[in-house]
Amino acid sequence: MSVAPSSKPPGPVTSSVYNFVLLSFREAGETQFFRSFQEALTQKRWLQSSIPVQVAAQSSIQNRQIRTGITGIERKMQAKNKQMEQNISEAFEDLSKLIDKAKEMVDLSRTISNKIRDKQGAITEDETIKFKSYLLSLGIPDPVTRETHGSGAMYHMELAKELSRVLEKPLQECGGMMSLTDVYCWVNRARGMELLSPDDLLNACKMLEALGLPVRLKIFDSGVVVLHLLSHSEEEIILDTTKLLEEKKSLTADELSQLVAVSVVLARERFVLET
Numbered sequence: 655m656s657v658a659p660s661s662k663p664p665g666p667v668t669s670s671v672y673n674f675v676l677l678s679f680r681e682a683g684e685t686q687f688f689r690s691f692q693e694a695l696t697q698k699r700w701l702q703s704s705i706p707v708q709v710a711a712q713s714s715i716q717n718r719q720i721r722t723g724i725t726g727i728e729r730k731m732q733a734k735n736k737q738m739e740q741n742i743s744e745a746f747e748d749l750s751k752l753i754d755k756a757k758e759m760v761d762l763s764r765t766i767s768n769k770i771r772d773k774q775g776a777i778t779e780d781e782t783i784k785f786k787s788y789l790l791s792l793g794i795p796d797p798v799t800r801e802t803h804g805s806g807a808m809y810h811m812e813l814a815k816e817l818s819r820v821l822e823k824p825l826q827e828c829g830g831m832m833s834l835t836d837v838y839c840w841v842n843r844a845r846g847m848e849l850l851s852p853d854d855l856l857n858a859c860k861m862l863e864a865l866g867l868p869v870r871l872k873i874f875d876s877g878v879v880v881l882h883l884l885s886h887s888e889e890e891i892i893l894d895t896t897k898l899l900e901e902k903k904s905l906t907a908d909e910l911s912q913l914v915a916v917s918v919v920l921a922r923e924r925f926v927l928e929t
Contacts, residue, residue, distance in 0.1 A: 797848040811865065813850075813858035818867035820844060821881065825869065829914040830886030834859070834871075834879040836917065874923050888927055895924045 679687070803812045817837075824840060825832055832840075834856070842849050859871040859881060868884045898913060899905055905913075911921035 797845045799848050810854065810857045810861055813854065814861040814865055814867065817841065817855075817858055817881075818862060818865075818869040821869055822883070825881065825883050827915065829916045829920075830891075831880050831882040831916060831920055833917060833919060834881065837881050874926070876923065876926070878919055878923055880920065880923075891924060892927050895927070 677684075677687075798809070798812045798816045800809055803809045820841070821832070821837065837859075838850070838852060838855055841855065862870050862881075869881055870884055871879070872882055873879050894914070895910070898910065902909070907918050907921040907925065910916075910924060911918045914921070914924075916924075
């Protein structure tokens with residue numbers, strides 16, 4: 655751009671004595687400009703865009719005011735607490751529904767068990783055994799509780815009988831022996847809502863031998879506590895472990911645990927018995 659001649663007045667200015675604008679097109683384009691100019695005058699877009707811009711500016715100012723300062727921090731904390739309360743409320747609502755549903759299933763299993771006992775003649779023994787196995791596979795047996803069998807020694811005696819009954823098959827499937835920790839998890843999973851405390855489980859296990867039940871409590875020298883089938887004596891365990899060692903030439907505790915379907919802890923105890 656070249657410097658304006660000294661005879662030309664300065665510009666732009668805030669006001670003018672003229673009421674027109676002179677446009678000069680030296681290399682054509684006037685027709686296209688005039689068409690666009692006429693379209694712009696007809697649509698009057700400057701009137702349509704002025705309102706949203708003003709509203710957006712006001713909204714931005716309000717948001718900026720809300721999010722800044724102590725008031726903004728308080729409102730943010732209130733919104734966070736409200737969302738947390740809503741999440742907690744929904745979680746407890748789902749938990750209440752789950753508990754109600756579990757209670758319905760337990761009541762249903764008890765009703766069916768009572769009907770089976772009342773109609774022994776109408777239902778064959780095979781059907782009864784099969785149906786009870788279905789209930790047990792669902793983890794909904796009719797558990798021994800303090801409400802139904804009192805407290806103290808009588809409760810632990812009945813609980814010991816229940817443990818012997820429900821654990822006989824799982825013990826056979828895992829090599830005749832199961833750690834007391836695994837027993838605790840397995841039994842409570844099978845009992846549903848009627849959970850056992852560790853003390854009640856231990857006291858019931860201590861009565862297994864006195865009641866002459868086929869499941870017994872054993873404590874190894876290392877302190878590991880297990881339940882084992884009476885039919886699986888230490889002599890049989892030693893013979894089985896010796897046979898596996900002769901076949902495999904060498905075995906680690908991990909390899910033995912996989913072969914006989916026991917935990918690594920119990921596999922180590924088998925090696926101790928072997929020595």
